[in-house]
Amino acid sequence: MQPRNMSMSGVVDLAALKAAGEAKAKAEEARAQRQGAGDAAPASPLVIEVTEATFESDVLERSAEVPVVISFWADQAEQSKQLNATLERLAGEYRGRFVLATAEVYANQMLFQQFGVQGVPAVFAVLAGQAMPLFQGSAPEDQITEVLDQLVLVAEQRFGIVGPDVDPGAAEPAEPAPPRPATPQELALSAAHEALDAGDLGGAVQAYTNVLADEPANLEAKLGLAQAQLLSRVQGADPQAVRAAAAGAPGDVDAQLAAADLDLVGGHVEDAFGRLVDTVRRTAGDDRDAARLRLLELFEVIGPDDPRVVAARTALARVLF
Template identity: 30%
Template sequence: MIDVTVENFETEVLAASAHVPVLVDFWAPWCGPCKSLGPVLEKLETEYAGRFKLAKIDSDQQQQLAGMFGVRSIPTCMLLMNGQPVDGFTGALPESQLRSFLDKHLPSVAELVANAEEEQALQALAEGDTDTALEKLQHAVMADPANDDARFDYVKLLLQLDRAGDARTAFAPVLAKAAGSRKFGALKAWLDALDFAATGAYDADAEAGFAARIAANKRDFDTRYARARWLMAGQRWTDALDELLEILMRDKGWNDEAARKTCVAVLEIIEPPKPKVAEGQIPPEDPVVASYRRRLSSVVLS
């Protein structure tokens, strides 16, 4: 529990709510119901062990904050997630109703464990420690199999480490989601490219063969697309994007927009994980991804 003022509101409430739900309790020293509600909220914060953060605001001393939330009577509680109020209540509710209110919105213990493991994995990746990152992501997926972000990062890292067999096993439970998910669709495109490259149709001299056929016919889109997928299998992402853009510049609709769709998949794959930020803040954008997104938009809209 923390006492919030105008000075620390942005840090302790808005920014904090990007990582954990924050329950803001507007109270006053003279308010009888506040005195009965406060200790129960503090008890629940302890029992819920990190599933939410309690922030208390003295509405008499912090009238600006009370006005910001439209507080008309106290006690009033507001639950914030990602910088925005998602629910609230007025009055001193009994403990059973408080638990119901919290359980309706708060992440489960499994989700918390998975999120913590995923954050540690991304930190390890930033430090170049792929072994720790892989272990943490595996733990995250095991703790919360429904955590699609953790599974995407886990399968992606397995593929980056050339562990396609393990990646297929980890991807199998969400394969059906690929058609409706940009992230999982991108992973399927990568796996399909690996299957394509493994057919044996292309050997060590494939690069020269592609170049010769394309030189003979700039509009040989089948060969250009084959080369792009071959490059994807070798994780030569920008080369693959360049080849796909060459197709798009000549024929945007070729093969049911296969080039555009594959471009989108590659950009999803090479997009670095973004840190969580408070609502209204924009996470930093990778310059390479940003450049190719602009090029793709320019070609498609031209």
């Protein structure tokens, strides 16, 4: 999975309006308490394993004093464990300018859903109680450090939050999550990912369908199924012929569906959505349902929080109602 949203754009809009004053006040109060405690205050760990039960104290309250980076991971996703190792090392190198909180998704489904995580690994930040996405998927270390540098800068300039200078050697080591056997659903999801990576699209579709039969709300399986179905539909297609057919027959729903699939695979997301919204507008009955359902499937591929999906949903609502 490729990195997504590696910039810090939008951070100020997300948090500054309401939280800046409160965050600065909380930060000053926290510093005063630490100074009053003197040398008796224990060193804060740089890496913590967060759970739904400890989220408020470990993340929300702590984010008034130091940026908290949350890494969502899964035991079956080797990529996410490798990313955690990189982030843990960087937490030491940054000497307390941020705290890393790792959250295993299967043990923390509520957090997974509340943050709108589309898959693992996924990395978020919390500043002054305000959550914001950093990136999803693996990324080169120089890109990760660029995002962390921007996060630290925004925390200091906008909220007055500066993490304490912590000697990583003196910080309490994070307790590794105890290993647990994979559930049948987790094994099935891992098999589905492997089939998709290997190009076995039919096997991937069936595997993801099996997962969703037991866990209808599984976000990873929904995304994987939508991707596998899309790739199955465009496999072997002649792009020039598909686009010529769509241009020559605007009323041919099948031709428009095929062209929209190619648009999306080619990265022309707005074109794919616009084509299908127009098709819904021009059609009725079964043809309209077919175009509407295909549009909803493509929304799953991109993700519900993507602004292009939000805009297309609004356009679709205007056409339907």
